[in-house]
Amino acid sequence: MSEALVTVRGLTLRASTERGEAHILRGLDLDIMPGRILGVVGESGSGKSSLAACLLRLLPDNLTGLAGTIEIDGTNLLALSEREMDAWRGTRLAMIFQDPMTALNPLFTVGTLLTDVLRRRHPGLSRRDALDRAEALLRSVGIADARRRLAAYPHELSGGMRQRVMIAMALSVEPSLLVADEPTTALDATIEAQIVDLFDRLRQDFSGSIVFISHHLGLVAELCDDLCVMYGGTIVETGPVARVLAAPRHPYTRALIDCEIETDDDGPLKSIPGDVPDPVAPMRACIFAPRCPRVGEECRTAVPALMAMGPGRTAACFRPVPEAVA
Ligand SMILES: Nc1ncnc2c1ncn2[C@@H]1O[C@H](COP(=O)(O)OP(=O)(O)OP(=O)(O)O)[C@@H](O)[C@H]1O
Ligand SMILES: [Mg+2]
Incomplete structure (x- = not known):
């Protein structure tokens, strides 16, 4: 197993809101491997952009409780001064936003x-x-x-x-880590395809790692090596993209894939039944339990940690989709 370029451990982020303190990231553990493209997917509000913002430490003021570590080459970005972080942003880290304007x-x-x-x-x-x-x-x-x-x-x-x-x-910037947050969402389909081709081409010469955030699983399947599935401010599944998409272990990943399969090209986007979790609510059980077709008793009483699900794969689930029928 090669060493990760970026090691994220226990990353938490909260925000003060009118309704109370919202849990935006609820303790993420993630390895970003060198020279690979990591796709980050999940419904709207799952915390994808917040993860991106933490990686570059570009956070709005009402955010509190940033804790955990983000380590690159032995440096914890969360421990750097604003000035040191600024130097990192111009030399080692770069970000591509959804709306270039x-x-x-x-x-x-x-x-x-x-x-x-x-x-x-x-x-x-x-x-x-x-x-x-x-x-x-x-x-x-x-x-x-x-x-x-x-x-x-x-x-x-x-x-x-x-x-x-x-x-x-x-x-x-010739960054070690390039974070792209929905870089094609604001573009029409033809231009989107061109930009995806461009990313695909760039990766030949680009030696750093890319975090590519997207709503579109098909696009992630085409472009990315690894996958990280987020839900309610948590990571629910990780692994090599082709294997995860061919046989997801977390019921949430399964549901996301089914929505994409059922959505016609020109029809409205299908969505998973039920509501996304309330960020203000503390997590006392599996965060997907209220919407999960495989839910069991233990899912309602304990929080599942990310568990190994075969080589290079993890899922935070007590009752994962069986491998054989996945
Ligand atoms: N500055 C903030 N203050 C309060 N809440 C915030 C703030 N930024 C994000 N949130 C909340 O944190 C949660 C995660 O938001 P985030 O933008 O990271 O999700 P996302 O996965 O990128 O969604 P999308 O797919 O819509 O871009 C949401 O519930 C959002 O409302
Ligand atoms: Mg976002």
Whole structure:
């Protein structure tokens, strides 16, 4: 078993809300392996973006109770000062957001945005060299006429083009860890396919790890190596993507897959019956028990930890889907 690049242990996050303290992440343990793409899936509100935000420590102010460890190469990111963390963000960590318009500063041209990141990463780099590199980066993410595009402002570009620019900016950091939070959700299907192709192509030259958050299991199956399934601020299943999707062990993963299978291409998205857990409620039993078709007595009285389910796989379930019929 190779060593993880990122080791997350006991990651918890809470938020003060009008209804009381909400449990956003309820103690996550996760290994992100080097050079691999980890897909993170789960219904809306399961905590995917919150996990991403913790990995880069980009958290809104009302969040409290950030605890646990996120370790990369022996450094616990949660123990760093804001200043040290900022240095990490410009050199080792990068993020691609769902909506590039909110992440790209509208006041600067694409060239300035890119050369700023490049010169922060490589302090000795001249402006001219930075511009050459920026142009090469734009070309590498499939932007034609790259030199001319350097002079464009974000609003002058199409949505797909802006997302390519954001990917170029993230790549210019040459990060060890690249976190992409639903990077294709705001795009139409054709552009989405192009961006997924782009990720697939980039992985040949990119030596870091990628965390790819998505609602779309088909897309994750196509692109990712490993899978992490989240539910109600917990991780319920992990493992190699092909094996988990072919034979899920957690009933929640099974239900997610069934929804995707039952959803027609143009029909409304099918959803799992029942309600997502209330984040304000403490967890005293299996968090999926109220919606679980396999629920048993023990599921209503104890919290299942992630348990080994065969090589490289875990699931937090007392009554996992049997392997044979999975
Ligand atoms: N700053 C905040 N203050 C209060 N609650 C928050 C905050 N940020 C997130 N939450 C809550 O935490 C839970 C997890 O949210 P998060 O955005 O991480 O989910 P998600 O899995 O990314 O969902 P989606 O698929 O809709 O993007 C939700 O219940 C959300 O309402
Ligand atoms: Mg989200």
